[in-house]
Each structure stands twice: as structure tokens, then as C-alpha cells.
Amino acid sequence: MATPTLTQTVDLVARFPGKVTADERPGYSGFIVTKESLIEVATAVRDEFGFDLLSSLTGVDYLAENKMEVVYNAYKTTGGAGLEFKVQVERVDPIEVPSLTGIWRGAEYQEREVWDLYGIKFTDHPDMRRILMWEGFEGHPLRKDWKEAFYEEEIKPYKSRWPEGKHTFAEDRNPFHDNLNLPKDFDPEKYVVDKEEDLYASLERHTMKDEEGKMKTDSVVVNLGPHHPSTHGVLRVAVTLNGETVMGLKPVMGYLHRNHEKIGERNTFTQIIPYTDRLDYFNSMSNNFGYVTAVEKLMKIQVAERAEYIRVIMAELSRIQNHLIFVGMLINDLGSMFTPAFYVFEERELILDIFEAVSGSRMMCNYYRFGGVVRDVSDEMLQKIKDLVFERLPAKTDEVERLLNENELLVGRLKGTHVLSAEDAINFSVTGPVLRASGVPYDLRRADPYSIYDRFDFDVAVRHNGDMMDNYLIRFDEIRQSLRILEQALKQIPQGPINSQKPNYQIKVPAGEAYGRIESPKGELGFYIVSNGKGNPYRYHVRAPSFVNLTAIEKMCIGTKIQDFVALLAMLDIVMGELDR
Amino acid sequence: MENERLSLPNYNIPEDLKDVVAITTLDRLYNWGRRSSLWPLTFGLACCAIEMIAAQMARYDMSRFGMEVMRPTPRQADMILISGTVTKKMLPVIIRLYNQMPEPKYVVAMGACASGGGPFKEGYNVVAGIDKFLPVDVYIPGCPPTPQALIAGLIKLQEKIDKDSLKKVRWYNKEKKDGNYVPMPILGPDLIDVRRNAEIRDIAAAKTTQESA
Numbered sequence: 094m095a096t097p098t099l100t101q102t103v104d105l106v107a108r109f110p111g112k113v114t115a116d117e118r119p120g121y122s123g124f125i126v127t128k129e130s131l132i133e134v135a136t137a138v139r140d141e142f143g144f145d146l147l148s149s150l151t152g153v154d155y156l157a158e159n160k161m162e163v164v165y166n167a168y169k170t171t172g173g174a175g176l177e178f179k180v181q182v183e184r185v186d187p188i189e190v191p192s193l194t195g196i197w198r199g200a201e202y203q204e205r206e207v208w209d210l211y212g213i214k215f216t217d218h219p220d221m222r223r224i225l226m227w228e229g230f231e232g233h234p235l236r237k238d239w240k241e242a243f244y245e246e247e248i249k250p251y252k253s254r255w256p257e258g259k260h261t262f263a264e265d266r267n268p269f270h271d272n273l274n275l276p277k278d279f280d281p282e283k284y285v286v287d288k289e290e291d292l293y294a295s296l297e298r299h300t301m302k303d304e305e306g307k308m309k310t311d312s313v314v315v316n317l318g319p320h321h322p323s324t325h326g327v328l329r330v331a332v333t334l335n336g337e338t339v340m341g342l343k344p345v346m347g348y349l350h351r352n353h354e355k356i357g358e359r360n361t362f363t364q365i366i367p368y369t370d371r372l373d374y375f376n377s378m379s380n381n382f383g384y385v386t387a388v389e390k391l392m393k394i395q396v397a398e399r400a401e402y403i404r405v406i407m408a409e410l411s412r413i414q415n416h417l418i419f420v421g422m423l424i425n426d427l428g429s430m431f432t433p434a435f436y437v438f439e440e441r442e443l444i445l446d447i448f449e450a451v452s453g454s455r456m457m458c459n460y461y462r463f464g465g466v467v468r469d470v471s472d473e474m475l476q477k478i479k480d481l482v483f484e485r486l487p488a489k490t491d492e493v494e495r496l497l498n499e500n501e502l503l504v505g506r507l508k509g510t511h512v513l514s515a516e517d518a519i520n521f522s523v524t525g526p527v528l529r530a531s532g533v534p535y536d537l538r539r540a541d542p543y544s545i546y547d548r549f550d551f552d553v554a555v556r557h558n559g560d561m562m563d564n565y566l567i568r569f570d571e572i573r574q575s576l577r578i579l580e581q582a583l584k585q586i587p588q589g590p591i592n593s594q595k596p597n598y599q600i601k602v603p604a605g606e607a608y609g610r611i612e613s614p615k616g617e618l619g620f621y622i623v624s625n626g627k628g629n630p631y632r633y634h635v636r637a638p639s640f641v642n643l644t645a646i647e648k649m650c651i652g653t654k655i656q657d658f659v660a661l662l663a664m665l666d667i668v669m670g671e672l673d674r
Numbered sequence: 675m676e677n678e679r680l681s682l683p684n685y686n687i688p689e690d691l692k693d694v695v696a697i698t699t700l701d702r703l704y705n706w707g708r709r710s711s712l713w714p715l716t717f718g719l720a721c722c723a724i725e726m727i728a729a730q731m732a733r734y735d736m737s738r739f740g741m742e743v744m745r746p747t748p749r750q751a752d753m754i755l756i757s758g759t760v761t762k763k764m765l766p767v768i769i770r771l772y773n774q775m776p777e778p779k780y781v782v783a784m785g786a787c788a789s790g791g792g793p794f795k796e797g798y799n800v801v802a803g804i805d806k807f808l809p810v811d812v813y814i815p816g817c818p819p820t821p822q823a824l825i826a827g828l829i830k831l832q833e834k835i836d837k838d839s840l841k842k843v844r845w846y847n848k849e850k851k852d853g854n855y856v857p858m859p860i861l862g863p864d865l866i867d868v869r870r871n872a873e874i875r876d877i878a879a880a881k882t883t884q885e886s887a
């Protein structure tokens with residue numbers, strides 16, 4: 094097993110006596126910072142101790158203790174253990190915490206999310222609006238005392254299903270006979286619908302102004318999406334245009350907000366696994382991997398040796414298939430409708446065949462379990478994987494590259510556009526291939542090895558220009574490295590049991606917290622889990638790479654042309670299931 | 675032109691004219707034309723949309739059935755595939771798209787989410803099935819339905835079109851002009867179906883205060 098992530102390496106208490114205390118709740122780690130000194134401590138964490146990447150930021154509602162907590166996880170891009178610190182505030186509205194956007198710009202959307210779902214206001218935040226739900230929505234849904242319209246019980250399994258088994262329809266229990274929760278004496282005819290003035294006002298605030306002395310031109314506001322062929326799902330972006338130049342830009346999301354975290358906190362630990370499939374629906378295997386890694390860290394269990402190899406094989410196959418689709422979709426968005434996509438989907442189908450054979454489903458694999466995987470891989474299937482890895486995929490990758498890489502139009506569109514510098518990328522908490530394309534060799538498989546990645550010989554793919562071309566090329570580099578890992582794993586895979594635990598529907602997880610993260614194809618996929626010793630997580634948070642990477646979009650777009658924006662969305666490789674959760 | 679499909683079986687056409695002449699009804703000709711060129715709206719919501727893309731790719735190749743011409747604008751589309759979870763925030767957009775589509779138009783609910791809320795039904799931002807708002811022609815089960823299932827569902831839709839009759843179809847019905855127009859729901863403290871305004875007001879007034887948490 095790799096070294097655990099949360100070992101503390103710095104002593105904040107000694108550095109800030111009286112302002113910082115160690116978190117001594119059983120199972121917890123990290124430091125508790127007073128609200129007043131948060132900015133001071135966070136600045137020191139970044140500048141003195143060198144934790145330059147704010148990976149995750151989220152809230153927890155401790156209803157019984159009447160406290161709200163904001164949890165920060167910071168890491169070094171040079172690798173190694175992280176630093177976790179928290180702020181606790183009294184649970185009396187208005188709840189306010191200073192914003193860290195001045196230190197890590199990557200906090201911007203995550204803080205907005207905490208405001209939306211927990212109602213914690215971040216003071217001095219540049220744009221404090223709801224992010225997933227719409228303005229005017231009643232309540233902050235992740236608070237423990239907020240109940241959804243189809244509420245049945247606090248936690249699953251619900252008594253109506255098991256053991257009694259008398260199921261009633263949720264619609265019949267709700268007074269409105271629908272998924273509807275309205276305050277008393279609400280009159281729909283008198284309700285004034287929000288006209289999204291806040292959104293346009295914030296767009297206005299962040300729009301570049303015409304320079305003095307230059308000819309005055311009028312700018313127009315355009316809404317792209319949520320139904321737009323190139324937004325990769327249901328993302329909406331409001332842009333201010335001056336001619337074709339983007340002057341200001343604000344993404345609007347939440348059109349696929351499926352309440353993953355609220356449902357997750359009602360589910361049992363095992364029930365969450367199939368839900369994680371539906372986060373980044375291209376890579377259900379990687380999502381499973383991230384989630385079980387986090388829970389195993391809490392449970393402190395070993396994973397069966399053979400299962401470790403199977404996990405790595407599946408995750409790397411998933412990465413290859415993701416990057417292939419990325420190439421197809423990027424070029425699709427650049428205007429070459431479908432032809433490259435046909436090539437890459439052919440390979441993807443072959444990989445999905447393997448997933449289907451081992452797990453029973455093409456896309457929603459639900460394959461990993463705590464301590465191992467659910468089913469073994471037959472020798473016949475291993476042979477199929479070997480054929481793919483040793484023969485077919487390397488040749489096909491070369492073929493796709495030969496077809497595209499030197500295409501004049503492609504190079505013309507990609508080279509030098511949307512440059513993201515290394516400093517900006519880190520400050521915006523960008524991870525994954527996008528970060529590596531701007532010259533930061535930060536890959537969790539190396540920087541903070543999990544599972545058995547420390548046994549394999551591979552290079553961290555890195556490119557240095559940070560433009561679209563490098564972002565495109567690095568995907569091929571990563572496919573090649575994944576193939577390298579696969580070759581070794583396929584040669585080394587031992588026989589043996591596939592799970593170190595007994596099959597169990599209802600596991601108990603010791604009380605405490607854990608932040609587990611893996612390198613998913615899109616970036617750092619983290620799960621923050623708080624358990625209170627029962628069969629359901631008390632807090633379940635997904636740090637989705639698509640969501641956090643999108644924070645940099647404003648910075649990258651302003652001043653560029655609108656037609657390149659379409660390609661940029663493809664380049665960030667966002668997927669809405671994970672972005673909105 | 676596929677003769678055997680178009681010609682009525684009870685006419686005896688001489689063998690040498692079979693490829694040149696067809697005797698049929700107007701209904702049959704009309705349905706044959708429409709069922710063979712179903713143009714879907716390029717519209718993906720969630721995970722199911724990925725299987726929809728896969729169905730268009732080489733292995734499954736939807737175009738064998740005349741439904742590969744995806745139109746990005748609703749004004750040119752014949753059918754809308756609701757391919758994924760319908761959220762409250764997204765619903766007004768879907769309704770607007772639907773209202774912009776010209777008749778004849780069809781709705782296909784792909785997957786568990788679009789059919790009835792699926793795994794996310796209990797969520798506070800999820801609409802439990804698009805059929806609460808739009809008239810669905812075909813439901814395709816699965817999470818996600820495989821491309822084969824999707825194609826099977828679309829063939830079902832073609833079979834349904836085969837049974838249409840010019841006399842009965844709603845878009846030639848004079849009295850019910852715009853009978854399929856769906857009023858836009860509004861996003862208030864929660865999603866409000868404006869068709870139920872009076873009912874909602876009454877229930878909200880009757881609510882006891884402690885219920886309205």
C-alpha cells in the first residue's frame with residue numbers, strides 16, 4: 094500500500110499559537126483555524142509552507158454541535174502529503190467566513206457551491222451567487238435540517254422497502270403530489286420570476302472596458318447553451334462580445350444538478366458505488382476507484398493483490414478510451430464533423446466490450462468494492478486485453494496521430510490559442526492533463542501514489558506551452574504511458590482472491606474523516622467523506638475535476654475570439670454529470 | 675423505393691411492372707415518407723446521450739434506419755430524444771425547445787431518468803419523468819439503454835408512425851390549433867407547473883405551518 098495522504102508534515106499550531114489548534118476529534122486530522130486569522134494562516138500555508146494547490150474546499154453541517162465547518166485541503170504541486178485545515182463557525186444565520194479567492198483563485202466556484210448548498214457566505218468573494226440551483230430557490234439543500242419534497246427517512250434502507258416492504262409512491266406522500274416543496278400560503282400567480290439580473294450584473298462587472306480614446310463600440314450579450322451542440326451537455330455560458338472578441342464571460346451551471354451529494358448522504362456506503370458511475374459517465378471505472386480509495390482509507394483495510402492489478406488495468410483502459418473520445422470530440426468541435434470520431438469510437442467500443450464482459454454493463458460498471466472488485470477477470474478476457482494493449486491500440490494511436498497531427502487547419506486553430514501559464518493553472522486549482530500541458534508535472538500516480546502505481550515504470554507526460562496544441566498532444570502522450578502501465582500490469586498480475594473482505598451489503602465504517610483522491614482522466618478526482626460510525630456517510634463530497642478546472646475559463650477566454658471558445662470547452666474536457674453532480 | 679412496403683398487398687400488379695408502379699393509399703405514402711426520415715434534435719442531457727452518440731457510430735449505425743440527420747435547431751427536427759435526467763432547472767429549456775419544434779413532432783424518453791426519474795428520482799432538483807410535461811411516444815428502458823435498445827425503441831416509433839392516419843393526426847385537426855403547446859413552467863421557490871396554479875395555491879394555503887419547513 095502507498096503512504097497515506099493525510100500525514101501532517103507541518104506544525105501550524107507552533108507557528109500560530111492561539112490561532113490554530115489541532116483537530117483532535119477521534120478519526121479526524123488537520124487543524125482548526127479561527128475565523129479571524131483564516132486569511133493570515135492561509136497565506137502562510139501557501140507562501141511559507143509551499144502548499145500552492147488548493148485542491149478541495151467544502152462545507153460540513155454539524156447540526157448536533159450547532160456548528161458549520163469549512164474544510165480546506167491544500168497540496169504541493171511538487172508532490173507529497175497534504176495539509177488539511179478547517180474553520181468552524183456558529184450555525185446561526187447569517188453565517189460568514191472570509192473568502193480565500195484572494196489567495197487561491199481556484200476557490201471561486203467551490204465557495205459559491207458552499208454558499209448555494211450550505212448557506213455559508215464568503216465575505217469579499219468577487220461574485221457571491223448561487224451556482225447550481227437557481228436564484229430564488231428556497232433553502233440550502235445540503236443542510237441537515239433541510240428536507241427534499243420526496244423525503245422519506247433520514248437514511249437508507251428505508252423501512253418501506255426493507256424489512257417491511259410496503260412501498261408507497263413518493264407522489265402519494267407529498268401534499269402537492271409532485272416533487273414540490275412550497276412555503277405555506279404560496280401563490281404562484283403573484284410570484285415574480287427572477288430575471289437573472291444578478292448574472293448579467295456580475296457579467297457587466299467582469300467585462301473589459303473599452304480603452305480611452307479608442308473608437309467606442311457597442312458590445313452584445315450572448316447566451317450559449319444550455320442547448321448548444323458544442324457545450325458537451327447542458328452547460329450555459331453568458332458572454333459579452335465586442336465583434337467577435339470575448340470581453341466578459343460567465344458560465345451558468347446546474348442544469349444537470351442531480352443532487353448526488355444529498356442522495357449520497359442518505360445512501361449506505363455500498364449503495365453509493367453505482368451512483369459514482371454516473372458522475373463522469375465516460376469513466377465509471379475511475380470514479381469507482383476514487384470512491385473506494387477514500388472509504389478504504391477510513392476503514393483502514395488492505396486490498397487483495399490481484400484486485401489491485403485489475404483495478405489499475407480497468408482504470409488505465411478507461412483513461413485511454415477517455416482520451417480517444419477527447420480527440421474525436423475536440424476535432425468535431427473544430428468543424429470536422431464525425432470523421433475522426435468514427436475512428437476513435439471504434440476503439441472505444443472494443444474497450445467497452447471488455448468492461449461489459451467483466452462487469453455486465455458497458456458504461457455503468459459498478460465494479461469496484463471495498464477491499465477488491467466484484468467479479469474476477471477470466472483468462473480469456475485477459476488475453477483479449479493483451480491483444481488490445483500489445484497489438485491493436487498502439488498501432489491505432491499512431492494511425493490517429495498520423496491522420497491528424499500535421500493537418501494544417503488543426504495546427505492553425507490550436508497552436509498558440511488559449512495559453513494558460515503554469516502559475517495561473519496552479520492558482521486556479523487546475524489539475525489533470527490541462528495542468529500538465531502548461532508545464533507542471535503533477536500527476537497523482539507519481540506525486541501521491543495510491544493503489545500500486547508506485548510499482549510501475551512510467552513517465553509523467555508533460556508539455557510546456559500551455560496552449561491548445563499541447564493540450565491536444567499531451568492526450569496522446571498519456572495514452573502511450575497508460576499503455577506502458579498496462580503492459581507491466583498485464584505481465585505481473587498474480588492469481589489469487591479478488592477481495593480481501595467478505596461480500597457484504599451493509600458495511601460499518603469507523604467514525605472519522607478521509608479525503609481520498611486519484612488521478613482520473615480529467616484531473617484530480619477527490620472524495621471527502623465523514624463517517625459517524627454508522628452505515629451511511631455523514632458527509633459525502635465529490636471534488637470533481639471538471640468543476641474545478643472550469644474556474645480558469647474566464648481567465649483563458651477574455652480577449653480571445655468566440656469561435657475558439659467552442660474548442661476551449663472541448664479542451665477542458667468537461668463532463669456535465671461530474672460538473673453539476 | 676421499397677415496393678413491397680408501399681404497395682397494398684391486395685392489388686395484383688403484373689410482374690414486369692412491379693418495380694415501376696405502386697398502388698397504395700395516401701396514408702401509407704405519407705407515413706412511409708415520414709417514418710423513413712426521422713430527424714432527431716441534437717440534444718443530449720446526461721449519460722444516456724453518450725449511448726446515443728455511440729448508436730450513431732460505425733458499429734450500430736443508426737443511419738441504416740433513416741434517423742441519423744441530427745439537427746441542431748428544433749425548427750428542423752421531427753423528434754426530440756430526452757436522453758438523460760431532466761432537472762428542474764433544465765425543464766423550461768426543454769419545454770421551449772419542444773414548443774419550437776414544428777408538427778409533426780415526437781418525443782422519445784430514453785432511459786430510466788427520462789421515463790420516471792430513475793436513480794435520481796428522490797433528488798430535489800429532479801423531475802420524475804418528462805411525461806409530467808410532454809406527451810411521450812416511446813419509452814426506452816435501461817440505465818443507460820444500450821445502443822441496440824435505443825434503435826429498437828426508435829423502430830417502435832416508426833411502427834407507431836405506420837399506424838397514423840391523415841384523418842386523425844392531431845396536426846391536421848382544425849379545432850385543436852396548437853393543441854400540443856405546453857405552457858412554460860416557472861422557477862420559483864421550487865419548479866411550478868403553471869397549469870396547476872389554482873390547485874397549488876389551495877394546497878399551499880391548506881398546509882399547516884410546521885409542514886412548510
Ligand code: SF4
Binds near residue numbers: 722757788817818
Ligand atoms: S437513465 Fe441512467 S444512464 Fe440514463 S441519464 Fe439516467 S442515470 Fe444516466
